[in-house]
Amino acid sequence: MSDSRKNNMVRKTIIYVILGIMVIIMxxxxxxxVLTALKTNQEAISVDPFYILPSSGWxxxxxxxxxxxxxxxxxxxxxxLMIVLRVVCACLTATMAGYAFGRLEFPGKKILFSLVLIxxxxxxxxxxxxxxLMVSKLGWTNTVMGLLFPGMVTxxxxxxxxxxxxxxPRDLEEAARIDGCNIGQTFLYVMLPLTRSGMISLGIFxxxxxxxxxxxxxxxxxxxxxxxxxxxxxxxxxxxxxxxxSMMAAAxxxxxxxxVIYIIFQKQFVEGIATSGGKL
Amino acid sequence: xxxxxxxxxxxxxxxxxxxxxxxxAPTMIGLFVLNFYPxxxxxxxxxxxxxxxxxxxxxxxxxxxKAVLTDPITWQALWNTVKYxxxxxxxxxxxSMLLAVLLQQKIIGKSFFRTIFFLPMVCAPAxxxxxxxWLYNQQFGxxxxxxxxxxxxxSNPNIAWISVGVIGVWSIIGYNMVLFIGGLQEIPKxxxxxxxxxxxxxxxxxxxxxxxxxxxxxxxxxxTRIIGALTVFDLMFMVMDKTNLALNKTQSIVYLFxxxxxxxxxxxxxxxxxxxxxxxxxxxxxxxxxxxxxxxxYN
Numbered sequence: 378m379s380d381s382r383k384n385n386m387v388r389k390t391i392i393y394v395i396l397g398i399m400v401i402i403m404x405x406x407x408x409x410x411v412l413t414a415l416k417t418n419q420e421a422i423s424v425d426p427f428y429i430l431p432s433s434g435w436x437x438x439x440x441x442x443x444x445x446x447x448x449x450x451x452x453x454x455x456x457x458l459m460i461v462l463r464v465v466c467a468c469l470t471a472t473m474a475g476y477a478f479g480r481l482e483f484p485g486k487k488i489l490f491s492l493v494l495i496x497x498x499x500x501x502x503x504x505x506x507x508x509x510l511m512v513s514k515l516g517w518t519n520t521v522m523g524l525l526f527p528g529m530v531t532x533x534x535x536x537x538x539x540x541x542x543x544x545x546p547r548d549l550e551e552a553a554r555i556d557g558c559n560i561g562q563t564f565l566y567v568m569l570p571l572t573r574s575g576m577i578s579l580g581i582f583x584x585x586x587x588x589x590x591x592x593x594x595x596x597x598x599x600x601x602x603x604x605x606x607x608x609x610x611x612x613x614x615x616x617x618x619x620x621x622x623s624m625m626a627a628a629x630x631x632x633x634x635x636x637v638i639y640i641i642f643q644k645q646f647v648e649g650i651a652t653s654g655g656k657l
Numbered sequence: 658x659x660x661x662x663x664x665x666x667x668x669x670x671x672x673x674x675x676x677x678x679x680x681x682a683p684t685m686i687g688l689f690v691l692n693f694y695p696x697x698x699x700x701x702x703x704x705x706x707x708x709x710x711x712x713x714x715x716x717x718x719x720x721x722x723k724a725v726l727t728d729p730i731t732w733q734a735l736w737n738t739v740k741y742x743x744x745x746x747x748x749x750x751x752x753s754m755l756l757a758v759l760l761q762q763k764i765i766g767k768s769f770f771r772t773i774f775f776l777p778m779v780c781a782p783a784x785x786x787x788x789x790x791w792l793y794n795q796q797f798g799x800x801x802x803x804x805x806x807x808x809x810x811x812s813n814p815n816i817a818w819i820s821v822g823v824i825g826v827w828s829i830i831g832y833n834m835v836l837f838i839g840g841l842q843e844i845p846k847x848x849x850x851x852x853x854x855x856x857x858x859x860x861x862x863x864x865x866x867x868x869x870x871x872x873x874x875x876x877x878x879x880x881t882r883i884i885g886a887l888t889v890f891d892l893m894f895m896v897m898d899k900t901n902l903a904l905n906k907t908q909s910i911v912y913l914f915x916x917x918x919x920x921x922x923x924x925x926x927x928x929x930x931x932x933x934x935x936x937x938x939x940x941x942x943x944x945x946x947x948x949x950x951x952x953x954x955y956n
Contacts, residue, residue, distance in 0.1 A: 388859075392759050399756060400773050403827070407776070409799055410788045422797040474684035482670065483677030489685055496692050500888055500938050502911055502931050506702060506924050507695035530687030560676040589781050591891040592911075596919055610783040611895060618898075621791055628784040639779040643772060646779070650832065651839040 414439055414626040421621040436622065443626040447613055448601060453634070455598075456605045458521045460584045463528035467583045468576050470530045475538025475572075476564050480550070490539075496532035509596050523597040524605065528587060534579045537652075541575030542568065574648070581642075581649035588635055606631040703928035714925070721929035731930065733905055734913040735937065737818060741893075741909060742886035744822030745829065750879055753830040757837035758867060771838075775831035782828065786895030789824045793896075811896055817903035824892050829885075833878050840874025841867070869954045876953045880945050887938055890915065910934050 413421050416431040416439075443449065477483065478490050508527050517523035545568060553563040594608035601612055613627055639646050703721055705714035725731050756774060760767050777785060792799045793810035801807060810820040844867070852858075852866050868875075890911040897904050897912070908916075910930065918927025 389762075389764065392762055392764060396756075396759060396764075396770050400770065403773050403776065403831075405799075406785070406788045406792060406827070409792060413791065470683045470687065473680040477677040477680035481673050481677035481680070483674040483681075486677070489681060492685070492688065492693070496688055498942070499692075499696065500884070500931075500935055502888060502914060503699050503935055504692055504695040506918055506928055506931075507698035508691065509919075510698075511690075511695075527691055530684045530691065532684075532688060532692070535684055560673060564680075585779065589891070591781075591783050591894065592915060607781045607783040607891075610781065610787060614787055614895065621797070624787055625791065628787045632780045632784045635779045635781075636776065639776075640772070643768075647771070647775065647835055650778070651835050 410625045410628055414622055414629050416622050418620060418622055439622050439626040440630065443623050443630060447609065447627060449627075449630055451602050452604065452606050452609045452631075455521065455524065455603060456588065456607075459524040459594075459605060460587045462521065462525045463587045464580045464583045466525065466529045467531045467534045468580055471534030471538050471579060472569060472572065472576060473564075474535040475540075475575075476542050476568060478535065479539040479542030480568070481560070493532045493535050497536060505592070505596070512597050517597070519598050519600050519603040524594060526597070527593060528583065531579075531583070534583070537579055538572060538575050541572040545571055575652075577645055578649035578652045581646055585635075699928045699931055702925055703932050705925045705928075707922065707924045717925065721925045722932075724926060725929045725933060730905060730913065731910075731933065734908055734910045735933070737907055738887055738889065738909040738911075740818050741822050741825065741889055742883060744819060745825035745886045745889075746879060746882045748822075748826045749829045749833055749882060750875065752826065753833035753878075754837050754871070754875065756830065757834045757841055758863060760834075760838065761841050771831075771834075774834055777828045778832045782891035783895050785828055786824060786892045789820075789827075790896050793820055812902050814903040814906035817897070817901075817907040821892055821896055821907060824896065825886065825889065828892070829882065833882070836878050837871070837874060840871050843874075844870045872952065872954045876949055880942075880949075883941060883945070884938060887941065888934070910937075 412430065415435045415437065417433060417436060420431055420433065474493075478486065478493075504527065512518055512523045512526050515522075517526065549567055549571075550563055553567040558566065588605075589607065590605075591607045591611060594605040595611060598604035598608060601609060604612070610627060610631055614624060617623060702714060704716060704718060706717045706720070707714065756770075760770060790811065795801060795807065795809050795812070798810070800810065808816065811817045848866050848870060849862065852862050857865055888911050889909045893907065893909050893912045894915065897907055901907075911934070914927050914930045914934070917923045917930060
């Protein structure tokens with residue numbers, strides 16, 4: 378008895394040690410980023426390992442400096458606008474198409490849906506050059522419309538919500554139809570509210586994807602006033618790469634909002650990723 | 658009477674078809690404009706040269722392909738991409754599987770660990786890469802400082818691809834882990850009980866019960882990660898400067914595409930690189946489909 382308890386203790390200890398080491402590995406970059414952001418450049422490049430903490434006080438003014446010189450309010454605004462527009466567009470178009478593909482019969486359904494699947498299988502890089510040429514023809518470079526452009530519709534979201542609609546029971550829809558709802562009303566008042574969790578997954582997925590994307594904003598929004606946080610960071614690094622505290626302060630400012638949102642809506646994030654799977 | 662009912666049904670069907678087509682219209686029009694037309698256009702452009710001032714495409718036949726395929730940089734970039742994938746995918750998958758299994762045990766603080774491991778997933782890769790670049794800094798970086806080494810982590814051509822691969826692994830394990838946890842929860846408990854009666858516990862149980870029953874999830878993750886790794890861009894772009902000595906030995910094929918198509922404005926050449934990438938990914942996908950039948954255990 379005591380032997381097996383001892384065994385169990387050893388096992389648990391090993392598990393905690395492994396997890397502990399992993400926590401350290403995962404956290405070191407974050408901790409180092411914040412600590413560097415609070416140092417002077419002199420301290421940051423001091424090679425003495427004892428100066429892990431900022432020695433001349435915590436330089437919170439680094440954040441203020443970065444905030445002002447790199448135009449962070451505009452970067453935040455652009456990023457938020459792009460995310461909101463993309464999420465709204467994706468959810469709106471994909472929920473309608475998902476309902477039609479999952480619930481309605483119409484000519485050409487199979488072929489059209491196979492097109493949706495084909496889009497999902499093709500590497501997105503193949504779309505980029507012509508998409509950029511279209512944006513520049515429309516005069517949308519350096520605008521929010523340009524940032525939104527490739528995200529106006531979503532094959533992946535259509536697929537995701539089609540699956541969600543297919544999983545709903547038939548009787549509800551039939552009951553609504555008997556009560557005199559037309560297809561539009563049935564969709565809007567009965568079916569749509571039931572796919573809430575699918576919509577949340579799609580929303581989180583779309584928001585994260587847009588937030589993390591680097592290549593597209595770098596291509597369409599080359600001005601530092603019109604671009605997003607990701608592309609803005611790339612620009613800053615190119616220009617001021619050796620001012621380490623400023624770079625780290627900028628990185629912190631770019632990721633903190635999403636981390637806060639993640640910690641608040643953790644359950645939805647994890648479930649959203651688990652159900653939407655892949656493609657990120 | 659019967660005739661009437663049939664007619665009514667067909668009116669209903671017609672209505673349904675109209676609603677259906679109307680509902681898919683925005684998505685399908687969007688897909689045609691944003692994806693299918695560009696797809697064809699990229700194929701077309703890969704046979705063209707951009708004229709002066711970026712106007713007009715001049716047909717040049719296979720010249721771009723010839724240039725791309727005879728340039729050793731292309732093959733090097735393709736090989737770099739494969740090397741990156743050979744680090745990111747196996748390590749990213751095994752470490753995250755191990756973590757998911759450990760988090761299935763009866764331990765305290767599960768959600769704390771999960772939150773921490775998942776954190777890189779909600780961070781912009783641009784920011785992540787900046788921090789790692791700073792950690793890797795040869796003169797002032799934390800790594801060389803702690804280990805009292807003087808390694809050029811990201812500018813030594815023999816090491817840089819590993820250093821970038823490590824960032825890739827660090828960034829992805831939380832995401833893979835969440836998918837593995839989902840897969841683990843679908844394994845019925847009786848399998849473990851049966852294994853315990855047969856005397857299989859701990860590591861034996863892991864290899865004889867967990868690994869085979871988890872194989873559909875594992876395959877799914879491996880497949881999506883291979884495609885993801887083969888199209889890696891953000892980390893590479895942020896870590897590897899244009900002036901980096903190790904650039905040629907490290908840059909991925911998508912990085913090369915970006916440089917050619919957008920930095921140098923060489924769209925036809927860039928389009929040809931994309932076509933090489935697409936063919937390569939199609940071959941890999943085909944092999945994976947074959948492998949699925951052999952290695953995946955479906956219940």
